[in-house]
Amino acid sequence: MEGTGKEETLGRRERKKLQSRKAIIDAAVKEFAAKGFRETSVADIMNAADLGIGTFYNYFQSKEDILMSLLASLIEQMEEDVKALRAEGKSSPELIASVTILAARFLDANRFVLPLFLAASDQSGMPEGKRDKRMKSPRFKEIFENILQEGQEKGEIRKDVPVLLIAEMFHSLYQAAAFSALDLSFEENIAMKTRMLLDGIRAK
Amino acid sequence: MEGTGKEETLGRRERKKLQSRKAIIDAAVKEFAAKGFRETSVADIMNAADLGIGTFYNYFQSKEDILMSLLASLIEQMEEDVKALRAEGKSSPELIASVTILAARFLDANRFVLPLFLAASDQSGMPEGKRDKRMKSPRFKEIFENILQEGQEKGEIRKDVPVLLIAEMFHSLYQAAAFSALDLSFEENIAMKTRMLLDGIRAK
DNA sequence: TATTATAAATGAATGGCGTTCATTTTTAAA
DNA sequence: TTTAAAAATGAACGCCATTCATTTATAATA
Numbered sequence: 001m002e003g004t005g006k007e008e009t010l011g012r013r014e015r016k017k018l019q020s021r022k023a024i025i026d027a028a029v030k031e032f033a034a035k036g037f038r039e040t041s042v043a044d045i046m047n048a049a050d051l052g053i054g055t056f057y058n059y060f061q062s063k064e065d066i067l068m069s070l071l072a073s074l075i076e077q078m079e080e081d082v083k084a085l086r087a088e089g090k091s092s093p094e095l096i097a098s099v100t101i102l103a104a105r106f107l108d109a110n111r112f113v114l115p116l117f118l119a120a121s122d123q124s125g126m127p128e129g130k131r132d133k134r135m136k137s138p139r140f141k142e143i144f145e146n147i148l149q150e151g152q153e154k155g156e157i158r159k160d161v162p163v164l165l166i167a168e169m170f171h172s173l174y175q176a177a178a179f180s181a182l183d184l185s186f187e188e189n190i191a192m193k194t195r196m197l198l199d200g201i202r203a204k
Numbered sequence: 205m206e207g208t209g210k211e212e213t214l215g216r217r218e219r220k221k222l223q224s225r226k227a228i229i230d231a232a233v234k235e236f237a238a239k240g241f242r243e244t245s246v247a248d249i250m251n252a253a254d255l256g257i258g259t260f261y262n263y264f265q266s267k268e269d270i271l272m273s274l275l276a277s278l279i280e281q282m283e284e285d286v287k288a289l290r291a292e293g294k295s296s297p298e299l300i301a302s303v304t305i306l307a308a309r310f311l312d313a314n315r316f317v318l319p320l321f322l323a324a325s326d327q328s329g330m331p332e333g334k335r336d337k338r339m340k341s342p343r344f345k346e347i348f349e350n351i352l353q354e355g356q357e358k359g360e361i362r363k364d365v366p367v368l369l370i371a372e373m374f375h376s377l378y379q380a381a382a383f384s385a386l387d388l389s390f391e392e393n394i395a396m397k398t399r400m401l402l403d404g405i406r407a408k
Numbered sequence: 409t410a411t412t413a414t415a416a417a418t419g420a421a422t423g424g425c426g427t428t429c430a431t432t433t434t435t436a437a438a
Numbered sequence: 439t440t441t442a443a444a445a446a447t448g449a450a451c452g453c454c455a456t457t458c459a460t461t462t463a464t465a466a467t468a
Binding site for chain 3: 215216217220245246247257258260261266267
Binding site: 011012013016041042043053054056057062063 | 454456
């Protein structure tokens with residue numbers, strides 16, 4: 001009755017726990033996508049998850065907390081994809097261009113996270129004590145940082161500007177693209193800007 | 205007893221109205237600067253202004269509304285300064301560089317508005333119906349847009365990229381600089397980035 | 409199986425906030 | 439002095455994130 005091929009060796013309690021957690025996350029993604037972060041109440045999420053309101057706080061510390069969780073896992077997915085790209089041995093500028101396209105497609109595919117992603121990078125609106133020291137945004141920046149670092153060492157990227165500063169610029173492209181009033185796809189927008197930036201970054 | 209050189213020809217009622225408005229604005233600036241936007245309640249503002257809570261809504265439609273007002277007037281100040289610079293007949297790239305420094309100094313001098321400024325450009329967190337169509341951020345962009353437009357016509361700025369896109373990039377520099385983890389002054393940060401961007405923008 | 413201990417779920421209660429509104433106070437006009 | 443209108447007011451409303459005492463479900467133990 002116990003280990004009859006259910007799911008690993010997890011007891012019922014463990015399984016139900018994971019199940020509840022998943023239900024909450026799925027519900028949150030659905031509600032955030034439909035209504036945005038602020039317009040979604042914890043009650044909304046827990047109704048969609050078909051669980052009591054109080055249960056939410058057994059799994060997440062706060063409403064901000066689940067948002068950070070969602071973003072963290074998305075960034076992790078992206079980091080995987082970038083790892084694969086890096087294995088192909090392209091030059092730094094080429095790699096940047098590829099990663100840019102990849103990230104753009106990724107965010108196009110997960111369009112609803114864009115506002116959340118940006119809201120998360122902008123912590124100015126959050127209570128002082130609640131700002132996330134881990135900050136998902138910098139992790140996003142790190143992807144570029146590593147590539148640029150390598151590029152500088154190989155002499156492909158100009159050395160008179162700190163890598164961190166360039167990484168920041170790339171990151172800001174995404175922010176701008178998200179709010180672009182121009183009638184371009186996210187991918188086109190990012191691609192053009194990256195080209196502009198690369199022309200100023202390439203070692204002569 | 206009426207027009208005895210008080211203040212123009214305004215009646216007591218008009219004067220008191222302006223006075224109340226000013227008291228509210230001053231209080232809001234002070235409170236926002238001290239505690240940030242979200243952490244400041246309308247009650248906080250009105251206590252600091254020494255007026256009843258309800259009075260707030262005789263002058264502003266909402267808490268967001270006063271924020272937008274504040275930013276709008278700051279941008280107007282900046283537009284004035286830029287107008288003066290333009291009269292000096294510099295080339296487009298030179299003008300951009302000057303404006304950039306000017307804006308950076310301006311925001312350094314008004315450091316507390318930076319988070320507000322950015323929060324305002326990020327309207328993702330605001331209820332759908334309340335997003336400000338006027339958007340202060342695009343007006344900021346327009347300053348660059350005009351300069352770039354002229355530069356393109358004079359052949360000083362490359363023509364294979366839409367002006368709006370370049371303007372967006374400049375705007376995003378400010379966003380990034382505000383959240384920069386680097387130990388640079390706002391002005392240094394912006395100046396370096398502008399240089400990077402210009403190298404890729406200058407017509408060859 | 410029966411009993412005890414522990415983890416998880418629950419929703420009413422709490423406190424804070426933005427906003428509204430009926431009422432009062434102040435100023436202007438007649 | 440009376441009347442009309444603008445401005446001020448704060449209690450009340452509704453919404454919401456979060457807490458907590460209590461209940462329910464599961465695991466451990468005898």
